[in-house]
Amino acid sequence: xxxxxxxxxxxxxxxxxxxxxxxxxxxxxxxxxxxxxxxxxxxxxxxxxxxxxxxxxxxxxxxxxxxxxxxxxxxxxxxxxxxxxxxx
Numbered sequence: 001x002x003x004x005x006x007x008x009x010x011x012x013x014x015x016x017x018x019x020x021x022x023x024x025x026x027x028x029x030x031x032x033x034x035x036x037x038x039x040x041x042x043x044x045x046x047x048x049x050x051x052x053x054x055x056x057x058x059x060x061x062x063x064x065x066x067x068x069x070x071x072x073x074x075x076x077x078x079x080x081x082x083x084x085x086x087x088x
Contacts, residue, residue, distance in 0.1 A: 013067055020060040027052040 031049035 009070075010067075013063055016063055017060060020056045020063075024053050024056045024060075027056070 027049040031046045031053070
C-alpha cells in the first residue's frame with residue numbers, strides 16, 4: 001500500500017472508532033445513565049439503545065482487529081525486507 005492510502009485508511013479508522021465511541025456513550029447514557037428512559041411503556045426504546053451499544057462495540061472490535069492485522073502485516077514486510085538484505 002502506498003503511504004497516502006495507508007494514512008487515509010488510518011484516518012478513516014480513527015474517525016470510525018471515535019464515532020462508535022460517541023454512539024456507545026450516548027446509548028449508554030440513554031439506557032443506563034441519568035438520561036435513562038424510565039417509563040415502562042418506553043422500555044422497548046431502552047432495549048434498542050442497549051442493542052445499539054452491543055452493535056457499536058462489535059463494529060469497533062472488528063475495526064481494531066483489522067487495524068492490528070494491518071500493523072502485523074507491515075511489521076512482517078519490514079522483517080522480510082530486512083531478512084532479504086542479510087546474507088547468511
